[in-house]
């Protein structure tokens with residue numbers, strides 16, 4: 189079923205869950221008048237509070253601690269599966285956000301919507317089950333390597349480290365598309381005019397984390413060297429896909445600007 193969301197007067201009743209997170213903040217900025225629900229307003233592991241009639245739910249609340257999910261998969265599932273089910277129970281058109289980590293990373297060409305998921309981490313498994321919990325009547329946005337002006341993300345971490353060190357060690361054997369939350373949030377307006385289902389929406393272009401770190405220092409004018417290391421050297425608890433570039437094979441899919449353009453927009457916002 190397709191939802192026609194008429195908005196001639198900007199009177200849609202939109203709620204954003206996870207409004208305290210980096211994507212949630214961007215969605216609140218892009219959807220003027222949206223009701224922002226932080227964890228304090230609604231812990232999504234609990235059934236939804238009465239929110240009245242809604243025209244659109246933008247569900248950005250999630251357990252995003254990838255390594256922490258290995259130690260507490262039930263806790264992660266309560267948020268990423270149970271929370272998404274609760275968001276669907278609101279009964280309004282739903283946009284749910286998922287991840288490139290639903291893929292194993294064994295491909296070397298971009299993952300498209302018809303590729304079979306095979307998550308290697310507990311986080312990826314909970315997000316994949318969360319896609320099912322969103323239901324057939326939802327838009328499921330798989331995106332990757334999010335960064336924005338708030339919260340904990342790679343850009344903000346590199347800016348802080350780069351200002352206090354001469355060198356940082358960064359993984360150079362994982363490739364993906366770093367996606368600016370402002371660009372993603374704006375693309376959701378286009379998405380809700382399209383049929384429901386799974387959509388891959390990530391920045392154009394791709395890079396490794398080390399290449400991304402170098403670009404961050406270059407754009408920010410920080411003189412910090414990047415020492416390229418392997419995923420094995422970093423020894424994190426959760427496995428990550430070695431390759432997780434996402435592209436859409438669907439007609440009319442929203443296209444985002446290149447990740448470097450997203451980086452510049454983010455740095456401007458942070459300045």
Ligand SMILES: NC(=O)c1ccc[n+]([C@@H]2O[C@H](COP(=O)([O-])OP(=O)(O)OC[C@H]3O[C@@H](n4cnc5c(N)ncnc54)[C@H](OP(=O)(O)O)[C@@H]3O)[C@@H](O)[C@H]2O)c1
Nearest residue numbers: 206208209210211227231232249250252285287331333334
């Ligand atoms: N970050 C990435 O690189 C990335 C990549 C691909 C896909 N995604 C997906 O994109 C979406 C947005 O991610 P993000 O980067 O914006 O994450 P984020 O910055 O970590 O924000 C997630 C938000 O959800 C909130 N939250 C956690 N548990 C909650 C609960 N039980 N009830 C209500 N709120 C809760 C968090 O609140 P607290 O701050 O209080 O914990 C936080 O404000 C998620 O679905 C994520 O899986 C993220």
